Amino acid sequence: QVQLVESGGGLVQAGGSLRLSCAASGRTLGNFAMGWFRQAPGKQREFVAASNGSGRTPSYADSVKGRFTISRDNAKNTVYLQMNSLKPEDTAVYYCAAADRPLLVLTTPRAYNYWGQGTQVTVSS
Numbered sequence: 001q002v003q004l005v006e007s008g009g010g011l012v013q014a015g016g017s018l019r020l021s022c023a024a025s026g027r028t029l030g031n032f033a034m035g036w037f038r039q040a041p042g043k044q045r046e047f048v049a050a051s052n053g054s055g056r057t058p059s060y061a062d063s064v065k066g067r068f069t070i071s072r073d074n075a076k077n078t079v080y081l082q083m084n085s086l087k088p089e090d091t092a093v094y095y096c097a098a099a100d101r102p103l104l105v106l107t108t109p110r111a112y113n114y115w116g117q118g119t120q121v122t123v124s125s
Contacts, residue, residue: 001026002029002098004096005022005116005117006022006094006118007023009120010122014086014123020036021079022036022116024079028074028077029077029078030102031053033052033053033106033112034072034097034099035048035051035097035112036048037094037095037109038093038094039092040091045109046061047108048094049064049068049069050105052104052105055071057105058105067084069082090121091121091123093118094118094120095115095116097109098113098114
């Protein structure tokens, strides 16, 4: 079992930046593939970014490529999502997720075993 807790969400103006954190407890994050997803009201949960256990091969949704960066500090058991040049369409609840498949980069929600509770990100125009 691993427990995930997101933090760092908030209200920001368009063009601004936020950094989300996902702190894990229970097991070492290096044993997990990690991902970030988001869900806006009335929409399905969508992929944002993911990395494998080593963090060397990140993957990004086209909508955030070049603006968002996923990183991880396995020593701190924490994964981050740095979000720059935010747009109003980035407004959503952001979730981190973990999967017991550390060699893979996983981009679909159903591939993940564990989820955090989510953190709200609101970007005003």
